[in-house]
Amino acid sequence: MIDCYFWTTPNGYKVLVFLEEASIPYRIIPINISKGEQFDLKFLQISPNNKIPVVVDHEPKVASGSISIFESGAILLYLAEKTAQFIPTKLAARTEVLKWLFWQVGGLGPMLGQNQHFSQYTSEKIPYAIRRYVNETKRLFKVLNNKLAHCQYICGEYSIADMACYPWVLKHPFLELQIDDFPYLKRWLDELATRPAIIRAYEKGTAINITPTVTEESKKFLFGP
């Protein structure tokens, strides 16, 4: 059994999408980051960086006991290796998936997060910061759009690279850009939105929470005092 410590944010959805795609038994343990539950001492033992998602595998293949994993990229890679799904075995194809997985966790996620932060969440509007992160988002969307001009999925076959990018690209209405300017990316987004596993993942998430994560009340937990 896999425990998935989850909240309804892009990084949380990446893992739900994988678990649904792979059809492995799991249960969701909600960690309401709007209420500061990510700072509970028990949670910090498995998530020292006080963030979701975290996965605890109670039946790891190699170790006795449980394995806990934080960082969504590490989780996707672990689950892909455990189940031998959604990552190629041949070195060149596998490396291609890892390149785009690292591109997502090191670039797409953080830059889009800063975009939302400065264009929506700060009371003080800082034009330079908004311009910087909106431009960076557009640049990253263009990179992915160019990649998808030549293939159906980011790395040819559907993989953890797609699962990592999808929940972030889905945030496009809040990122101060027009998705129609990125036609190949839009085609990919629309196609993934029809995948039964992705539909189930988002249904399960919305059954847990439909309220915005960032509110005036939650800012003190999410952005510090």
Ligand SMILES: N[C@@H](CCC(=O)N[C@@H](CS)C(=O)NCC(=O)O)C(=O)O
């Ligand atoms: N690099 C991390 C980022 C995780 C992350 O930023 N999680 C957010 C939700 S999307 C969170 O838990 N925030 C709570 C906080 O910052 O206190 C990953 O990819 O897992």
